[in-house]
Each structure stands twice: as C-alpha cells, then as structure tokens.
Amino acid sequence: MVVANHYANPATMKILLSLFAAMSTALAPALAADPAPSVKTESIVLGGGCFWCTEAQYEMLKGVKTVVSGYCNGLTENPTYKEVCAGDTNHNEVIKIEFDPSVISLKDILDYFWVAHDPTTLNQQGNDIGTQYRSGIYYTSEEQKAAAEASAKAAQKDFDRPLTTEIAALKKFYPAEDYHQDYFAKNPNAGYCRVVVSPKVSKFRAKLAKEGKFKE
Secondary structure, eight states, X not given: OHHHHHXXXXXXXXXXXXXXXXXXXXXXXXXXXXXXXXXXXXXXXXEESOHHHHHHHHTTBTTEEEEEEEEESOSSSSOOHHHHHHTOSOOEEEEEEEEOTTTSOHHHXXXXXXXXXXXXXXXXXXXXXXXXXXXXXXXXXXXXXXXXXXXXXXXXXXXSSOOOOEEEEOOOEEEOOGGGTTXXXXXXXXXXXXXXXXXXXXXXXXXXXXXXXXXX
C-alpha cells in the first residue's frame, strides 16, 4: 500500500511520465530504422599464372570485395605451395574473387582476365612454366560457364594465336598459405615483384584508371 500511494502521488507520476516520454523519443529513431541491407556478392575462380600477379591486379578493380590466392582442381587435398611448384599435384595457382555484381558484372571481371595475362601460352606465363601456371576459369554454375565461354569466344578475336584457357567446373578451392595473401602489397621490393609483378600491375592500373574502374 505504501508503494501504491507513492506512485499515486501526482508529482511523482508527472516525473515518471516525462522520463518515459524522453526515453521513447531518444529510442524511436533506432527502433524505426531499417537494418542495413546486406550486400549480395558473387565469386569466381581464375588462374592466370602466378597468383601474386593476378591478386594484385584484381584487388585494384572497383566492385571487387576480396581476392584470395589459392589452388584448385588438382589431384591432392590441402596442397602446399612446395607440392604445387613440384608439378605433381596438377593444381593450378588461382585467385578467388568475391565481387559486388551491383558494381561490376561477371562479364567485366572476365573481360579484364584477358588483359591480366597471356591466355595463349600453354602452361606458361613468361618464365614461369608448369601446369600450375595454366590459364583457367573455374565456374560454380551453368550461368558462369556460359559467361566464361562467351567471354573466351569474344576475346579470341584480340589474339593471333588460339586461347589455351581451361574452362572447367570448380572442384575445390584451397586458400594458399598466409604469406601468399597480399604478397605484392607486403613485398613490393622483392626481386620477382619488381621485375615481374610491378610492370603487370602498372599496366593494369593504367587501363582501369582510363576506363573508370580503378578502386580509389
């Protein structure tokens, strides 16, 4: 009864109602706001020679969310870099590109693939020779397969020699060791990076900037 009489006091009730009103006003925007929509991304796996090169190139492309260097479509599970380089696993050095299709289309991702490497040299990119350096597009759906085939057909007109690009279903992607991730960004002065990666990255960056596709 004492409690009831306390809250029945007009002055106390007025204070409580004022506090409730203030709290409601403060919380209203947060309660009414819609949660931020999650961005729906897609991914595609590409092989274009040493993944230090292709990773650095695609990380500059507007609409690309992440690029992970790795291996795919070989004969062994959980391959190591040493095993892949030995040439016995048939794994390819690849990158897995996660992108926002509302910003960049799969078609554009594939169009830049033909610029990023030489798809006419079988199992080779420059002085890098071996099956792990083969040109490849690895799809996860029939839509991606059709897009890859159409892109290759269109790109062939820009090359004098036949494309050697392997277009195949992705069996399994294995991320490469941690030290391979963002390798060029972390090791720009390493010998291979200065001689091989840097010129490719500079050429790719210039094309992206010219076409308004460079990620700021």
